[in-house]
Amino acid sequence: MLGEPRMQSSVVRLPLIEHYLREQSRATAVERFARVHDQESLAGKDRYRDLIPVEGLKPGQQLAFQVDLDACTGCKACVTACHRMNGLDGEEAETWRDVGLLQGGSADAPVQQTITTACHHCVDPACMKGCPVNAYEKDPVTGIVRHLDDQCIGCQYCMLTCPYEVPQFNRRLGIVRKCDMCAGRLAAGEATACVQACPNEAISIRVVNTAEVVEEAQAGGFLPGAAPPAITIPTTNYVSRRPLPRNMLPADFYRVRSSNAHWALAIMLVLTQFSVGMFLADFLLASAIGAPFGSRWPAYRGVLAAFVGVLALVASVFHLGRPKYALRALIGLRTSWLSREILMFGLFAVFALADAAISIAPPILRRDIEATPAAVSVLQMLVLGTGALGVLCSVMLYAATQKQLWTFGRTSFRFGSTVLLAAGSSALTMGLTEELTGAATIGAHAKRIALALALLGGTKLLWELGALVHLRAKSLGELKRSAILLAGELRGAFVFRFVLGAMGGVVFPLVLSALLGSGPVSPSHAVVAAMGVACIVGGELVERSLFFRSVSVPTMPGGIGR
C-alpha cells in the first residue's frame, strides 16, 4: 500500500456486523416505495382488447385459443405467466402451457417454428368422457372445458385419455388440474394470463363455430407430430401466413420416452384377472370331475378367489390421489369405462364374497342353501358374469384411449390370456392339491390342463415378442416407439418378464405333464404347479407394468431434449 501504517486485521468491530445484519433483515421497500391498491385497476384492459372477443357467443359457437405462429418466437413467457398468475404449484413445477419446436425444411431453406400450446378446449373432450366422477364439464356457453378440482378423486384416467397430455397430476393435492382459459378473467373483461404475457401478441381468444372446427378436424392436419385431431376435435387455431414445409417434425420427435409404470393399476389388473380366472378354474374343475353346476365343496377355492379379487380392489384404491372419495367413481357410468369397470368389479366382489360366505357357512345354514342349488348356480353365474364384464370394461378402458398399443384387439388378448393363464394354473394347482388331500379327483384332466397351459403361455409370450417386429418399421410410429423401448430402455424388465413367463407358463407345465404320465400324484407335482402359479403372477405383473411403461404416443410438439 501507500506506505501508511496498517491496522491489525483481526480487529473487526462486532457491533458493525450486528448493525448490518439487522439492517439486512429489516423490512423492505414497502415503507418507502409501496403503492397501495384498494381499487380495481383498469389500465391493463385496454391494451388487450383486440385479443379477446367483444361480442357474446351464439349457439354453435365457443371460445378458442388462436395462435399466430408467425408471431410466436419461443420466449415461453406465456408458460411462466400462466404459472405465476394462476398460482400454480411451484414445487411441482406445474405448468398449464408449454412451448414446443418444429424443425424441418431443406439445407437451403431450413425452417423452425415454435409452438405455444395449452388445453385445446376440445369439442369432444376425452378427459370429460373418461372421467369417472364427472369432474369435467364443458361450459354450455363458452365451451371452456373446466375441471372441478374438489370433485376430482385423482384417478388420473384423464391423463391417459387426453391425447395432448393436458391434465397435470399434482402429488401434493392428489388431483389433476388444467387450464380453464382463465374463465374468470374473461368474464371480468380481462385477457387470459397467456394473452397478457405474450410480448408479440401471438395468442388471442377467438370465437369459433363448432361445426367448422369439426370439419377441419375431420380433414386431419392439426399440427405435425401431434395426435390426430379427429379423436377429440381440439379447437385451438394455429394460423400462419407461410405454409410449413411438409417435413416439419417436433424437435423431440426422435426422443422415445417411456411412461409411468402405474404399479397400482398393474397389480389391480392382474389380480382382478386372476380372481376371475380362479372362479373360472373352480367352475372348470367342477365340470371336469362331473359335479353338477352349483355344487362346490372344497370351500377354500371361493374364499381364495374372492380374497384375490378384494386385494385387487384395495390395490386400485392406492392409485387414487384421494382414495377416501373412491366411491364417487360410480358417478360417471353414462360415459366412463372406468366407472363401469369399478361397478362391475364392485358387483363381482359382492357376489364373490357372497359365494365365499356360502361355501364356508356353518353346515346348518348351508344345508338350506344347498337345498336350492339353482340359487347357488345363479350366484356362480353372477360371479363369473360380472367378472367377465369387469375384465371387458378394463379392456375398453384402455381401448378408449385410442393408443395403438392399447387397441381393443391387443388389450383383450392381453387381459383375456391372463384370465386363462390364471384359470389353467390355479386349476392345476388346486386340482393336484385336492387329489393329494383326497378332497377331489382331477385324474387325467391334470395332464390336459398342463399341456393347454403350456400352449397358452407359449402363445402369449410369442405374441408379446412379436411387438419387436415393429422395430423394422420405416416410420417411427407408436408401435415402433414401444418396440424401441422394450428393446432398449425397458430391456431388463422385458427379459425378466420372459423368464418368469416361460418358467410359469411353459417350462413348469411341460415338466408337470411329463411327470404326471408316470405314477400317482405326488406332493412334488403340486409344488411344481404352485411354483408355476407364482411365476405366472410375477410374469403377468411385469408384463402389465410394461403395458404401461412402453406406451409412447405423440402428444404436442416438445422442445429439444425435453
Next chain:
Amino acid sequence: MRLAPFSTQRDGLLSLELARDAAGVDIGQVPRRLKPDATTTAICGYCSTGCALTIHMKGGVAVNLSPTLDYPVNLGAACPKGWEALAPLAASDRATTPLIRGAGGRLVPATWSDALATFVGRVRRVQERHGNDSVAFISTGQIPTEEMALLGSLTKFGMGILHGDGNTRQCMATSVVAYKQAFGFDAPPYTYADFEESDVIVLIGSNLCIAHPIMWQRICRNQHRPAIVVVDPRKTETAMAATQHIALRPKSDLVLLYGLANRIILDGGVDERFVDAHTTGFDEFAAFVQGYSLERTAEATGISVEALRRLADTICKGRRVSFWWTMGVNQSHEGVRVAQAIINLALLTGNIGRPGTGANSVTGQCNAMGSRLFSNTTNLLGGHDFANAAHRAKVARILEIDESRIPAKASWAYDQIIEGIFSGRIKGLWIIATNTAHSWINQADLHDALGRLEFLVVQDMYATTETAVRAHLVLPAAGWGEKEGTFINSERRIGLLKKVARAPGQALADFYILKLIADAWGVGDMFRRWTHPEAVFRILAELSRGQPCDISGIEGYDMLETLRGVQWPLPEGESVDPSTERRLFADGRFFHDDGRARFLFEPPRPPPELTNARYPLTLLTGRGSSSQWHTESRTSKSAVLRKLHPREPYVEMNPTDAAPLKIARNTWVIVESRRGHMRARAHLTPVVQEGQVFIPMHFAECNQLTLASFDPYSRQPSYKHCAVRVRREGDLGE
C-alpha cells in the same frame, strides 16, 4: 367423508387453491392466496433490457410478481426469467453463513467476524509476500452500480489493489472500445423506441427473440412494416422472423460489412452532408473498402452476389435504418473492428441521431452499463481515465481522498489476470457474483489457474456454484430483490431495484459486505459518506458531472421512481419529460474533442483456429433458451424454468455432417477440440449449416472446448469460433 358422494363438488378447499381475485394490479386478477396488500416496482436482475417488475407484496414480503404495464421499457411484458425472478431467492442451496475452508479441506460455516478476519489476514499476507498487485478481483454486471462503485473504490483506493475486471469483459468490452474510439465515449446512442421507428432493422450476431425477447416486442410493435435483416450463421428464431437472413460463414462479418459499405458508396447511398459535417476519415475508409467488391465479399461470406446487392439496396433505400449487434459481434477475435464497421455503415448513411436509426450495441447483463461507467475497473469512476491526471484530481476531490491513492495505471483485463496467475504475478483472487469456473473460456486452463492461487474468495448468493466450491472463503451475499440500488439498462435508463425479500440466514447485501471489509481493513473512514446505496448514488451523480454520462440532474431514488427510470445524460438544471425517450447525437456532435465521429477500419484477419481434416467442424456457441441465464446459478433454481429447456447437453449438427459419421438422431456423441471434450446428444437439424455445430453456453462442459483467443483491443474472449470434431460415443477417439 361426505354423506352424499354422488353430488358434484363444485367448490371447496381445492378450488380455493386456484381462486383468483381482482387486486388493483395492472395485470388484473391475481391468485387469491397471493393477493398483495401493496406493490412496488423493481428492475429485473437478469439481462440488460431492464424490464420493470411489479412486485406483489404481502406483509412486507414479496409473494408474487407481474411485469409492469406502465414502464416505458417492457410495457407489461417479461420473459420467463423475469416472471420467475423470485424463485432463485428461495433456493435451498443459498449461502447462509460465511464458509471457511478448514484443515480437512472442507468448507466449514463460520461467523462474519471470523470470515472478515480471515479475509483481511490472508489478503494482507498475500500482499505482504508478493506485493499489493498480487491480489486481483473479478466483478460482475449483476450487482447494482452503487455496489460496483464501492467495490472498485475499496479495492483500488483502499486496499491498494491494481488489477480488477468484470465479467462484463466477456460480453461488452468490444462495444465499449468500439464506441470509445469511434464516438469519443462509451455511449450506446439509442432508445428502445428506435425499434418501433425504423423502416429497416439490421440485427448482426443477435438472436434477439431468445436473448432479449422483450426488445423483440418493440420490433413487433413497429407499424412501418420494417425490413428485418438478420446476419447470423444459424437459422435462429430471430432469423426465422426476418425478411432477409444473411447466413454468412462464421467470422466473415467484417468482410460482409466492408463489402456492403463499398456497394453503398458506389450506389450513391452516402449521406454526404452528414459525413462532411460530423465525421472524419471517410475518404480513407472509402478508399480502403474499394477492394471489397461484391464478388470478393460473396466469395468470403458464402452469400450470393444477388443477396448482397439486395441487402445493400435495402439499406440505401431505408429512410430510418437502425443497426443492432450483440454477442455474435462482441465475442470475436476482431470484434472491435466489426462493431466499428457497423458504426461506419450508420455514419456513412447518416443513420444516427434520428428516430429509428443508430449503430446500437444491445448490452448483455442487467448492469453491464453501470459497470462500464462506475465499476472503477477499466475506467476511473464516472467514465474517467486513470491515466488522466485531471480526472484523478477530480475524483479525489469529490471523494475527499488523497489523490495518490488513485492508480495512474490501467488495470489488467480478465484474461491478463488469469494469465497473471500462471506467471505467478497473481496469487490472490476475489470473485464477486460471477461463475468463472463455468463461464471463462478454455476451462481446463482456468481450473489449473484456480488451483495455483494462494487465496480465493468467492462472494455469491450460492455456495454451490462451480467457482464457490473451489474457494478458500465464501462470503454469503444477498441477491436481487434483497437489496437496493440502481441498474443502467441498454438504452442508458437508470432504474431502481428494491429490497422486497429478506435474505436467508446471515447473507448480506454486497454493499454491507464491502462496508464491513472496509472497516476491517481499516479504511472505513474513507467511505464514511457511503452510508447507504442512495448516498453512493449521489456521489456517483456528482462524479459524472461534466461527463457525457452526466446524471447530476437526478436528485435521488424518488425521482427515478416517479419518472419510471431516467436515461443518461441528465445534467443538473435540465428537465426531463418522462414521456419522451431520448437518444444521443441528435445534434450530430460526438464526444471527441473535434465533435466528429471516426471511421475506423483494419483488414480482416482469419480466426485463430481454422478447421482442418482432424477438426473439420466450426463450433458456434450462444444462448440456448430464454429460460436460461448464463451459467444458470440462478435460473436452475426455478423448477418451472428447468422444465423449459433441455436437461441434457446437446449439440446441433447438420444431418449432412452426421451421415458419414454414422451419427443417429438423438444419440450420445463426443465433441472434441484440441483442448478438451464433452458429451452431448446429437440434435440433427439443418438450422446449423454444414460444417458447423452449435452448443448452448449454459452447459459447463461447453467451455472445455472453446479457444482462449481475444480481440486485441477489447480483450474480449472469442467464444463463438473454434475447430472441433464429433464422434459417436462408442467409437474410439484418436
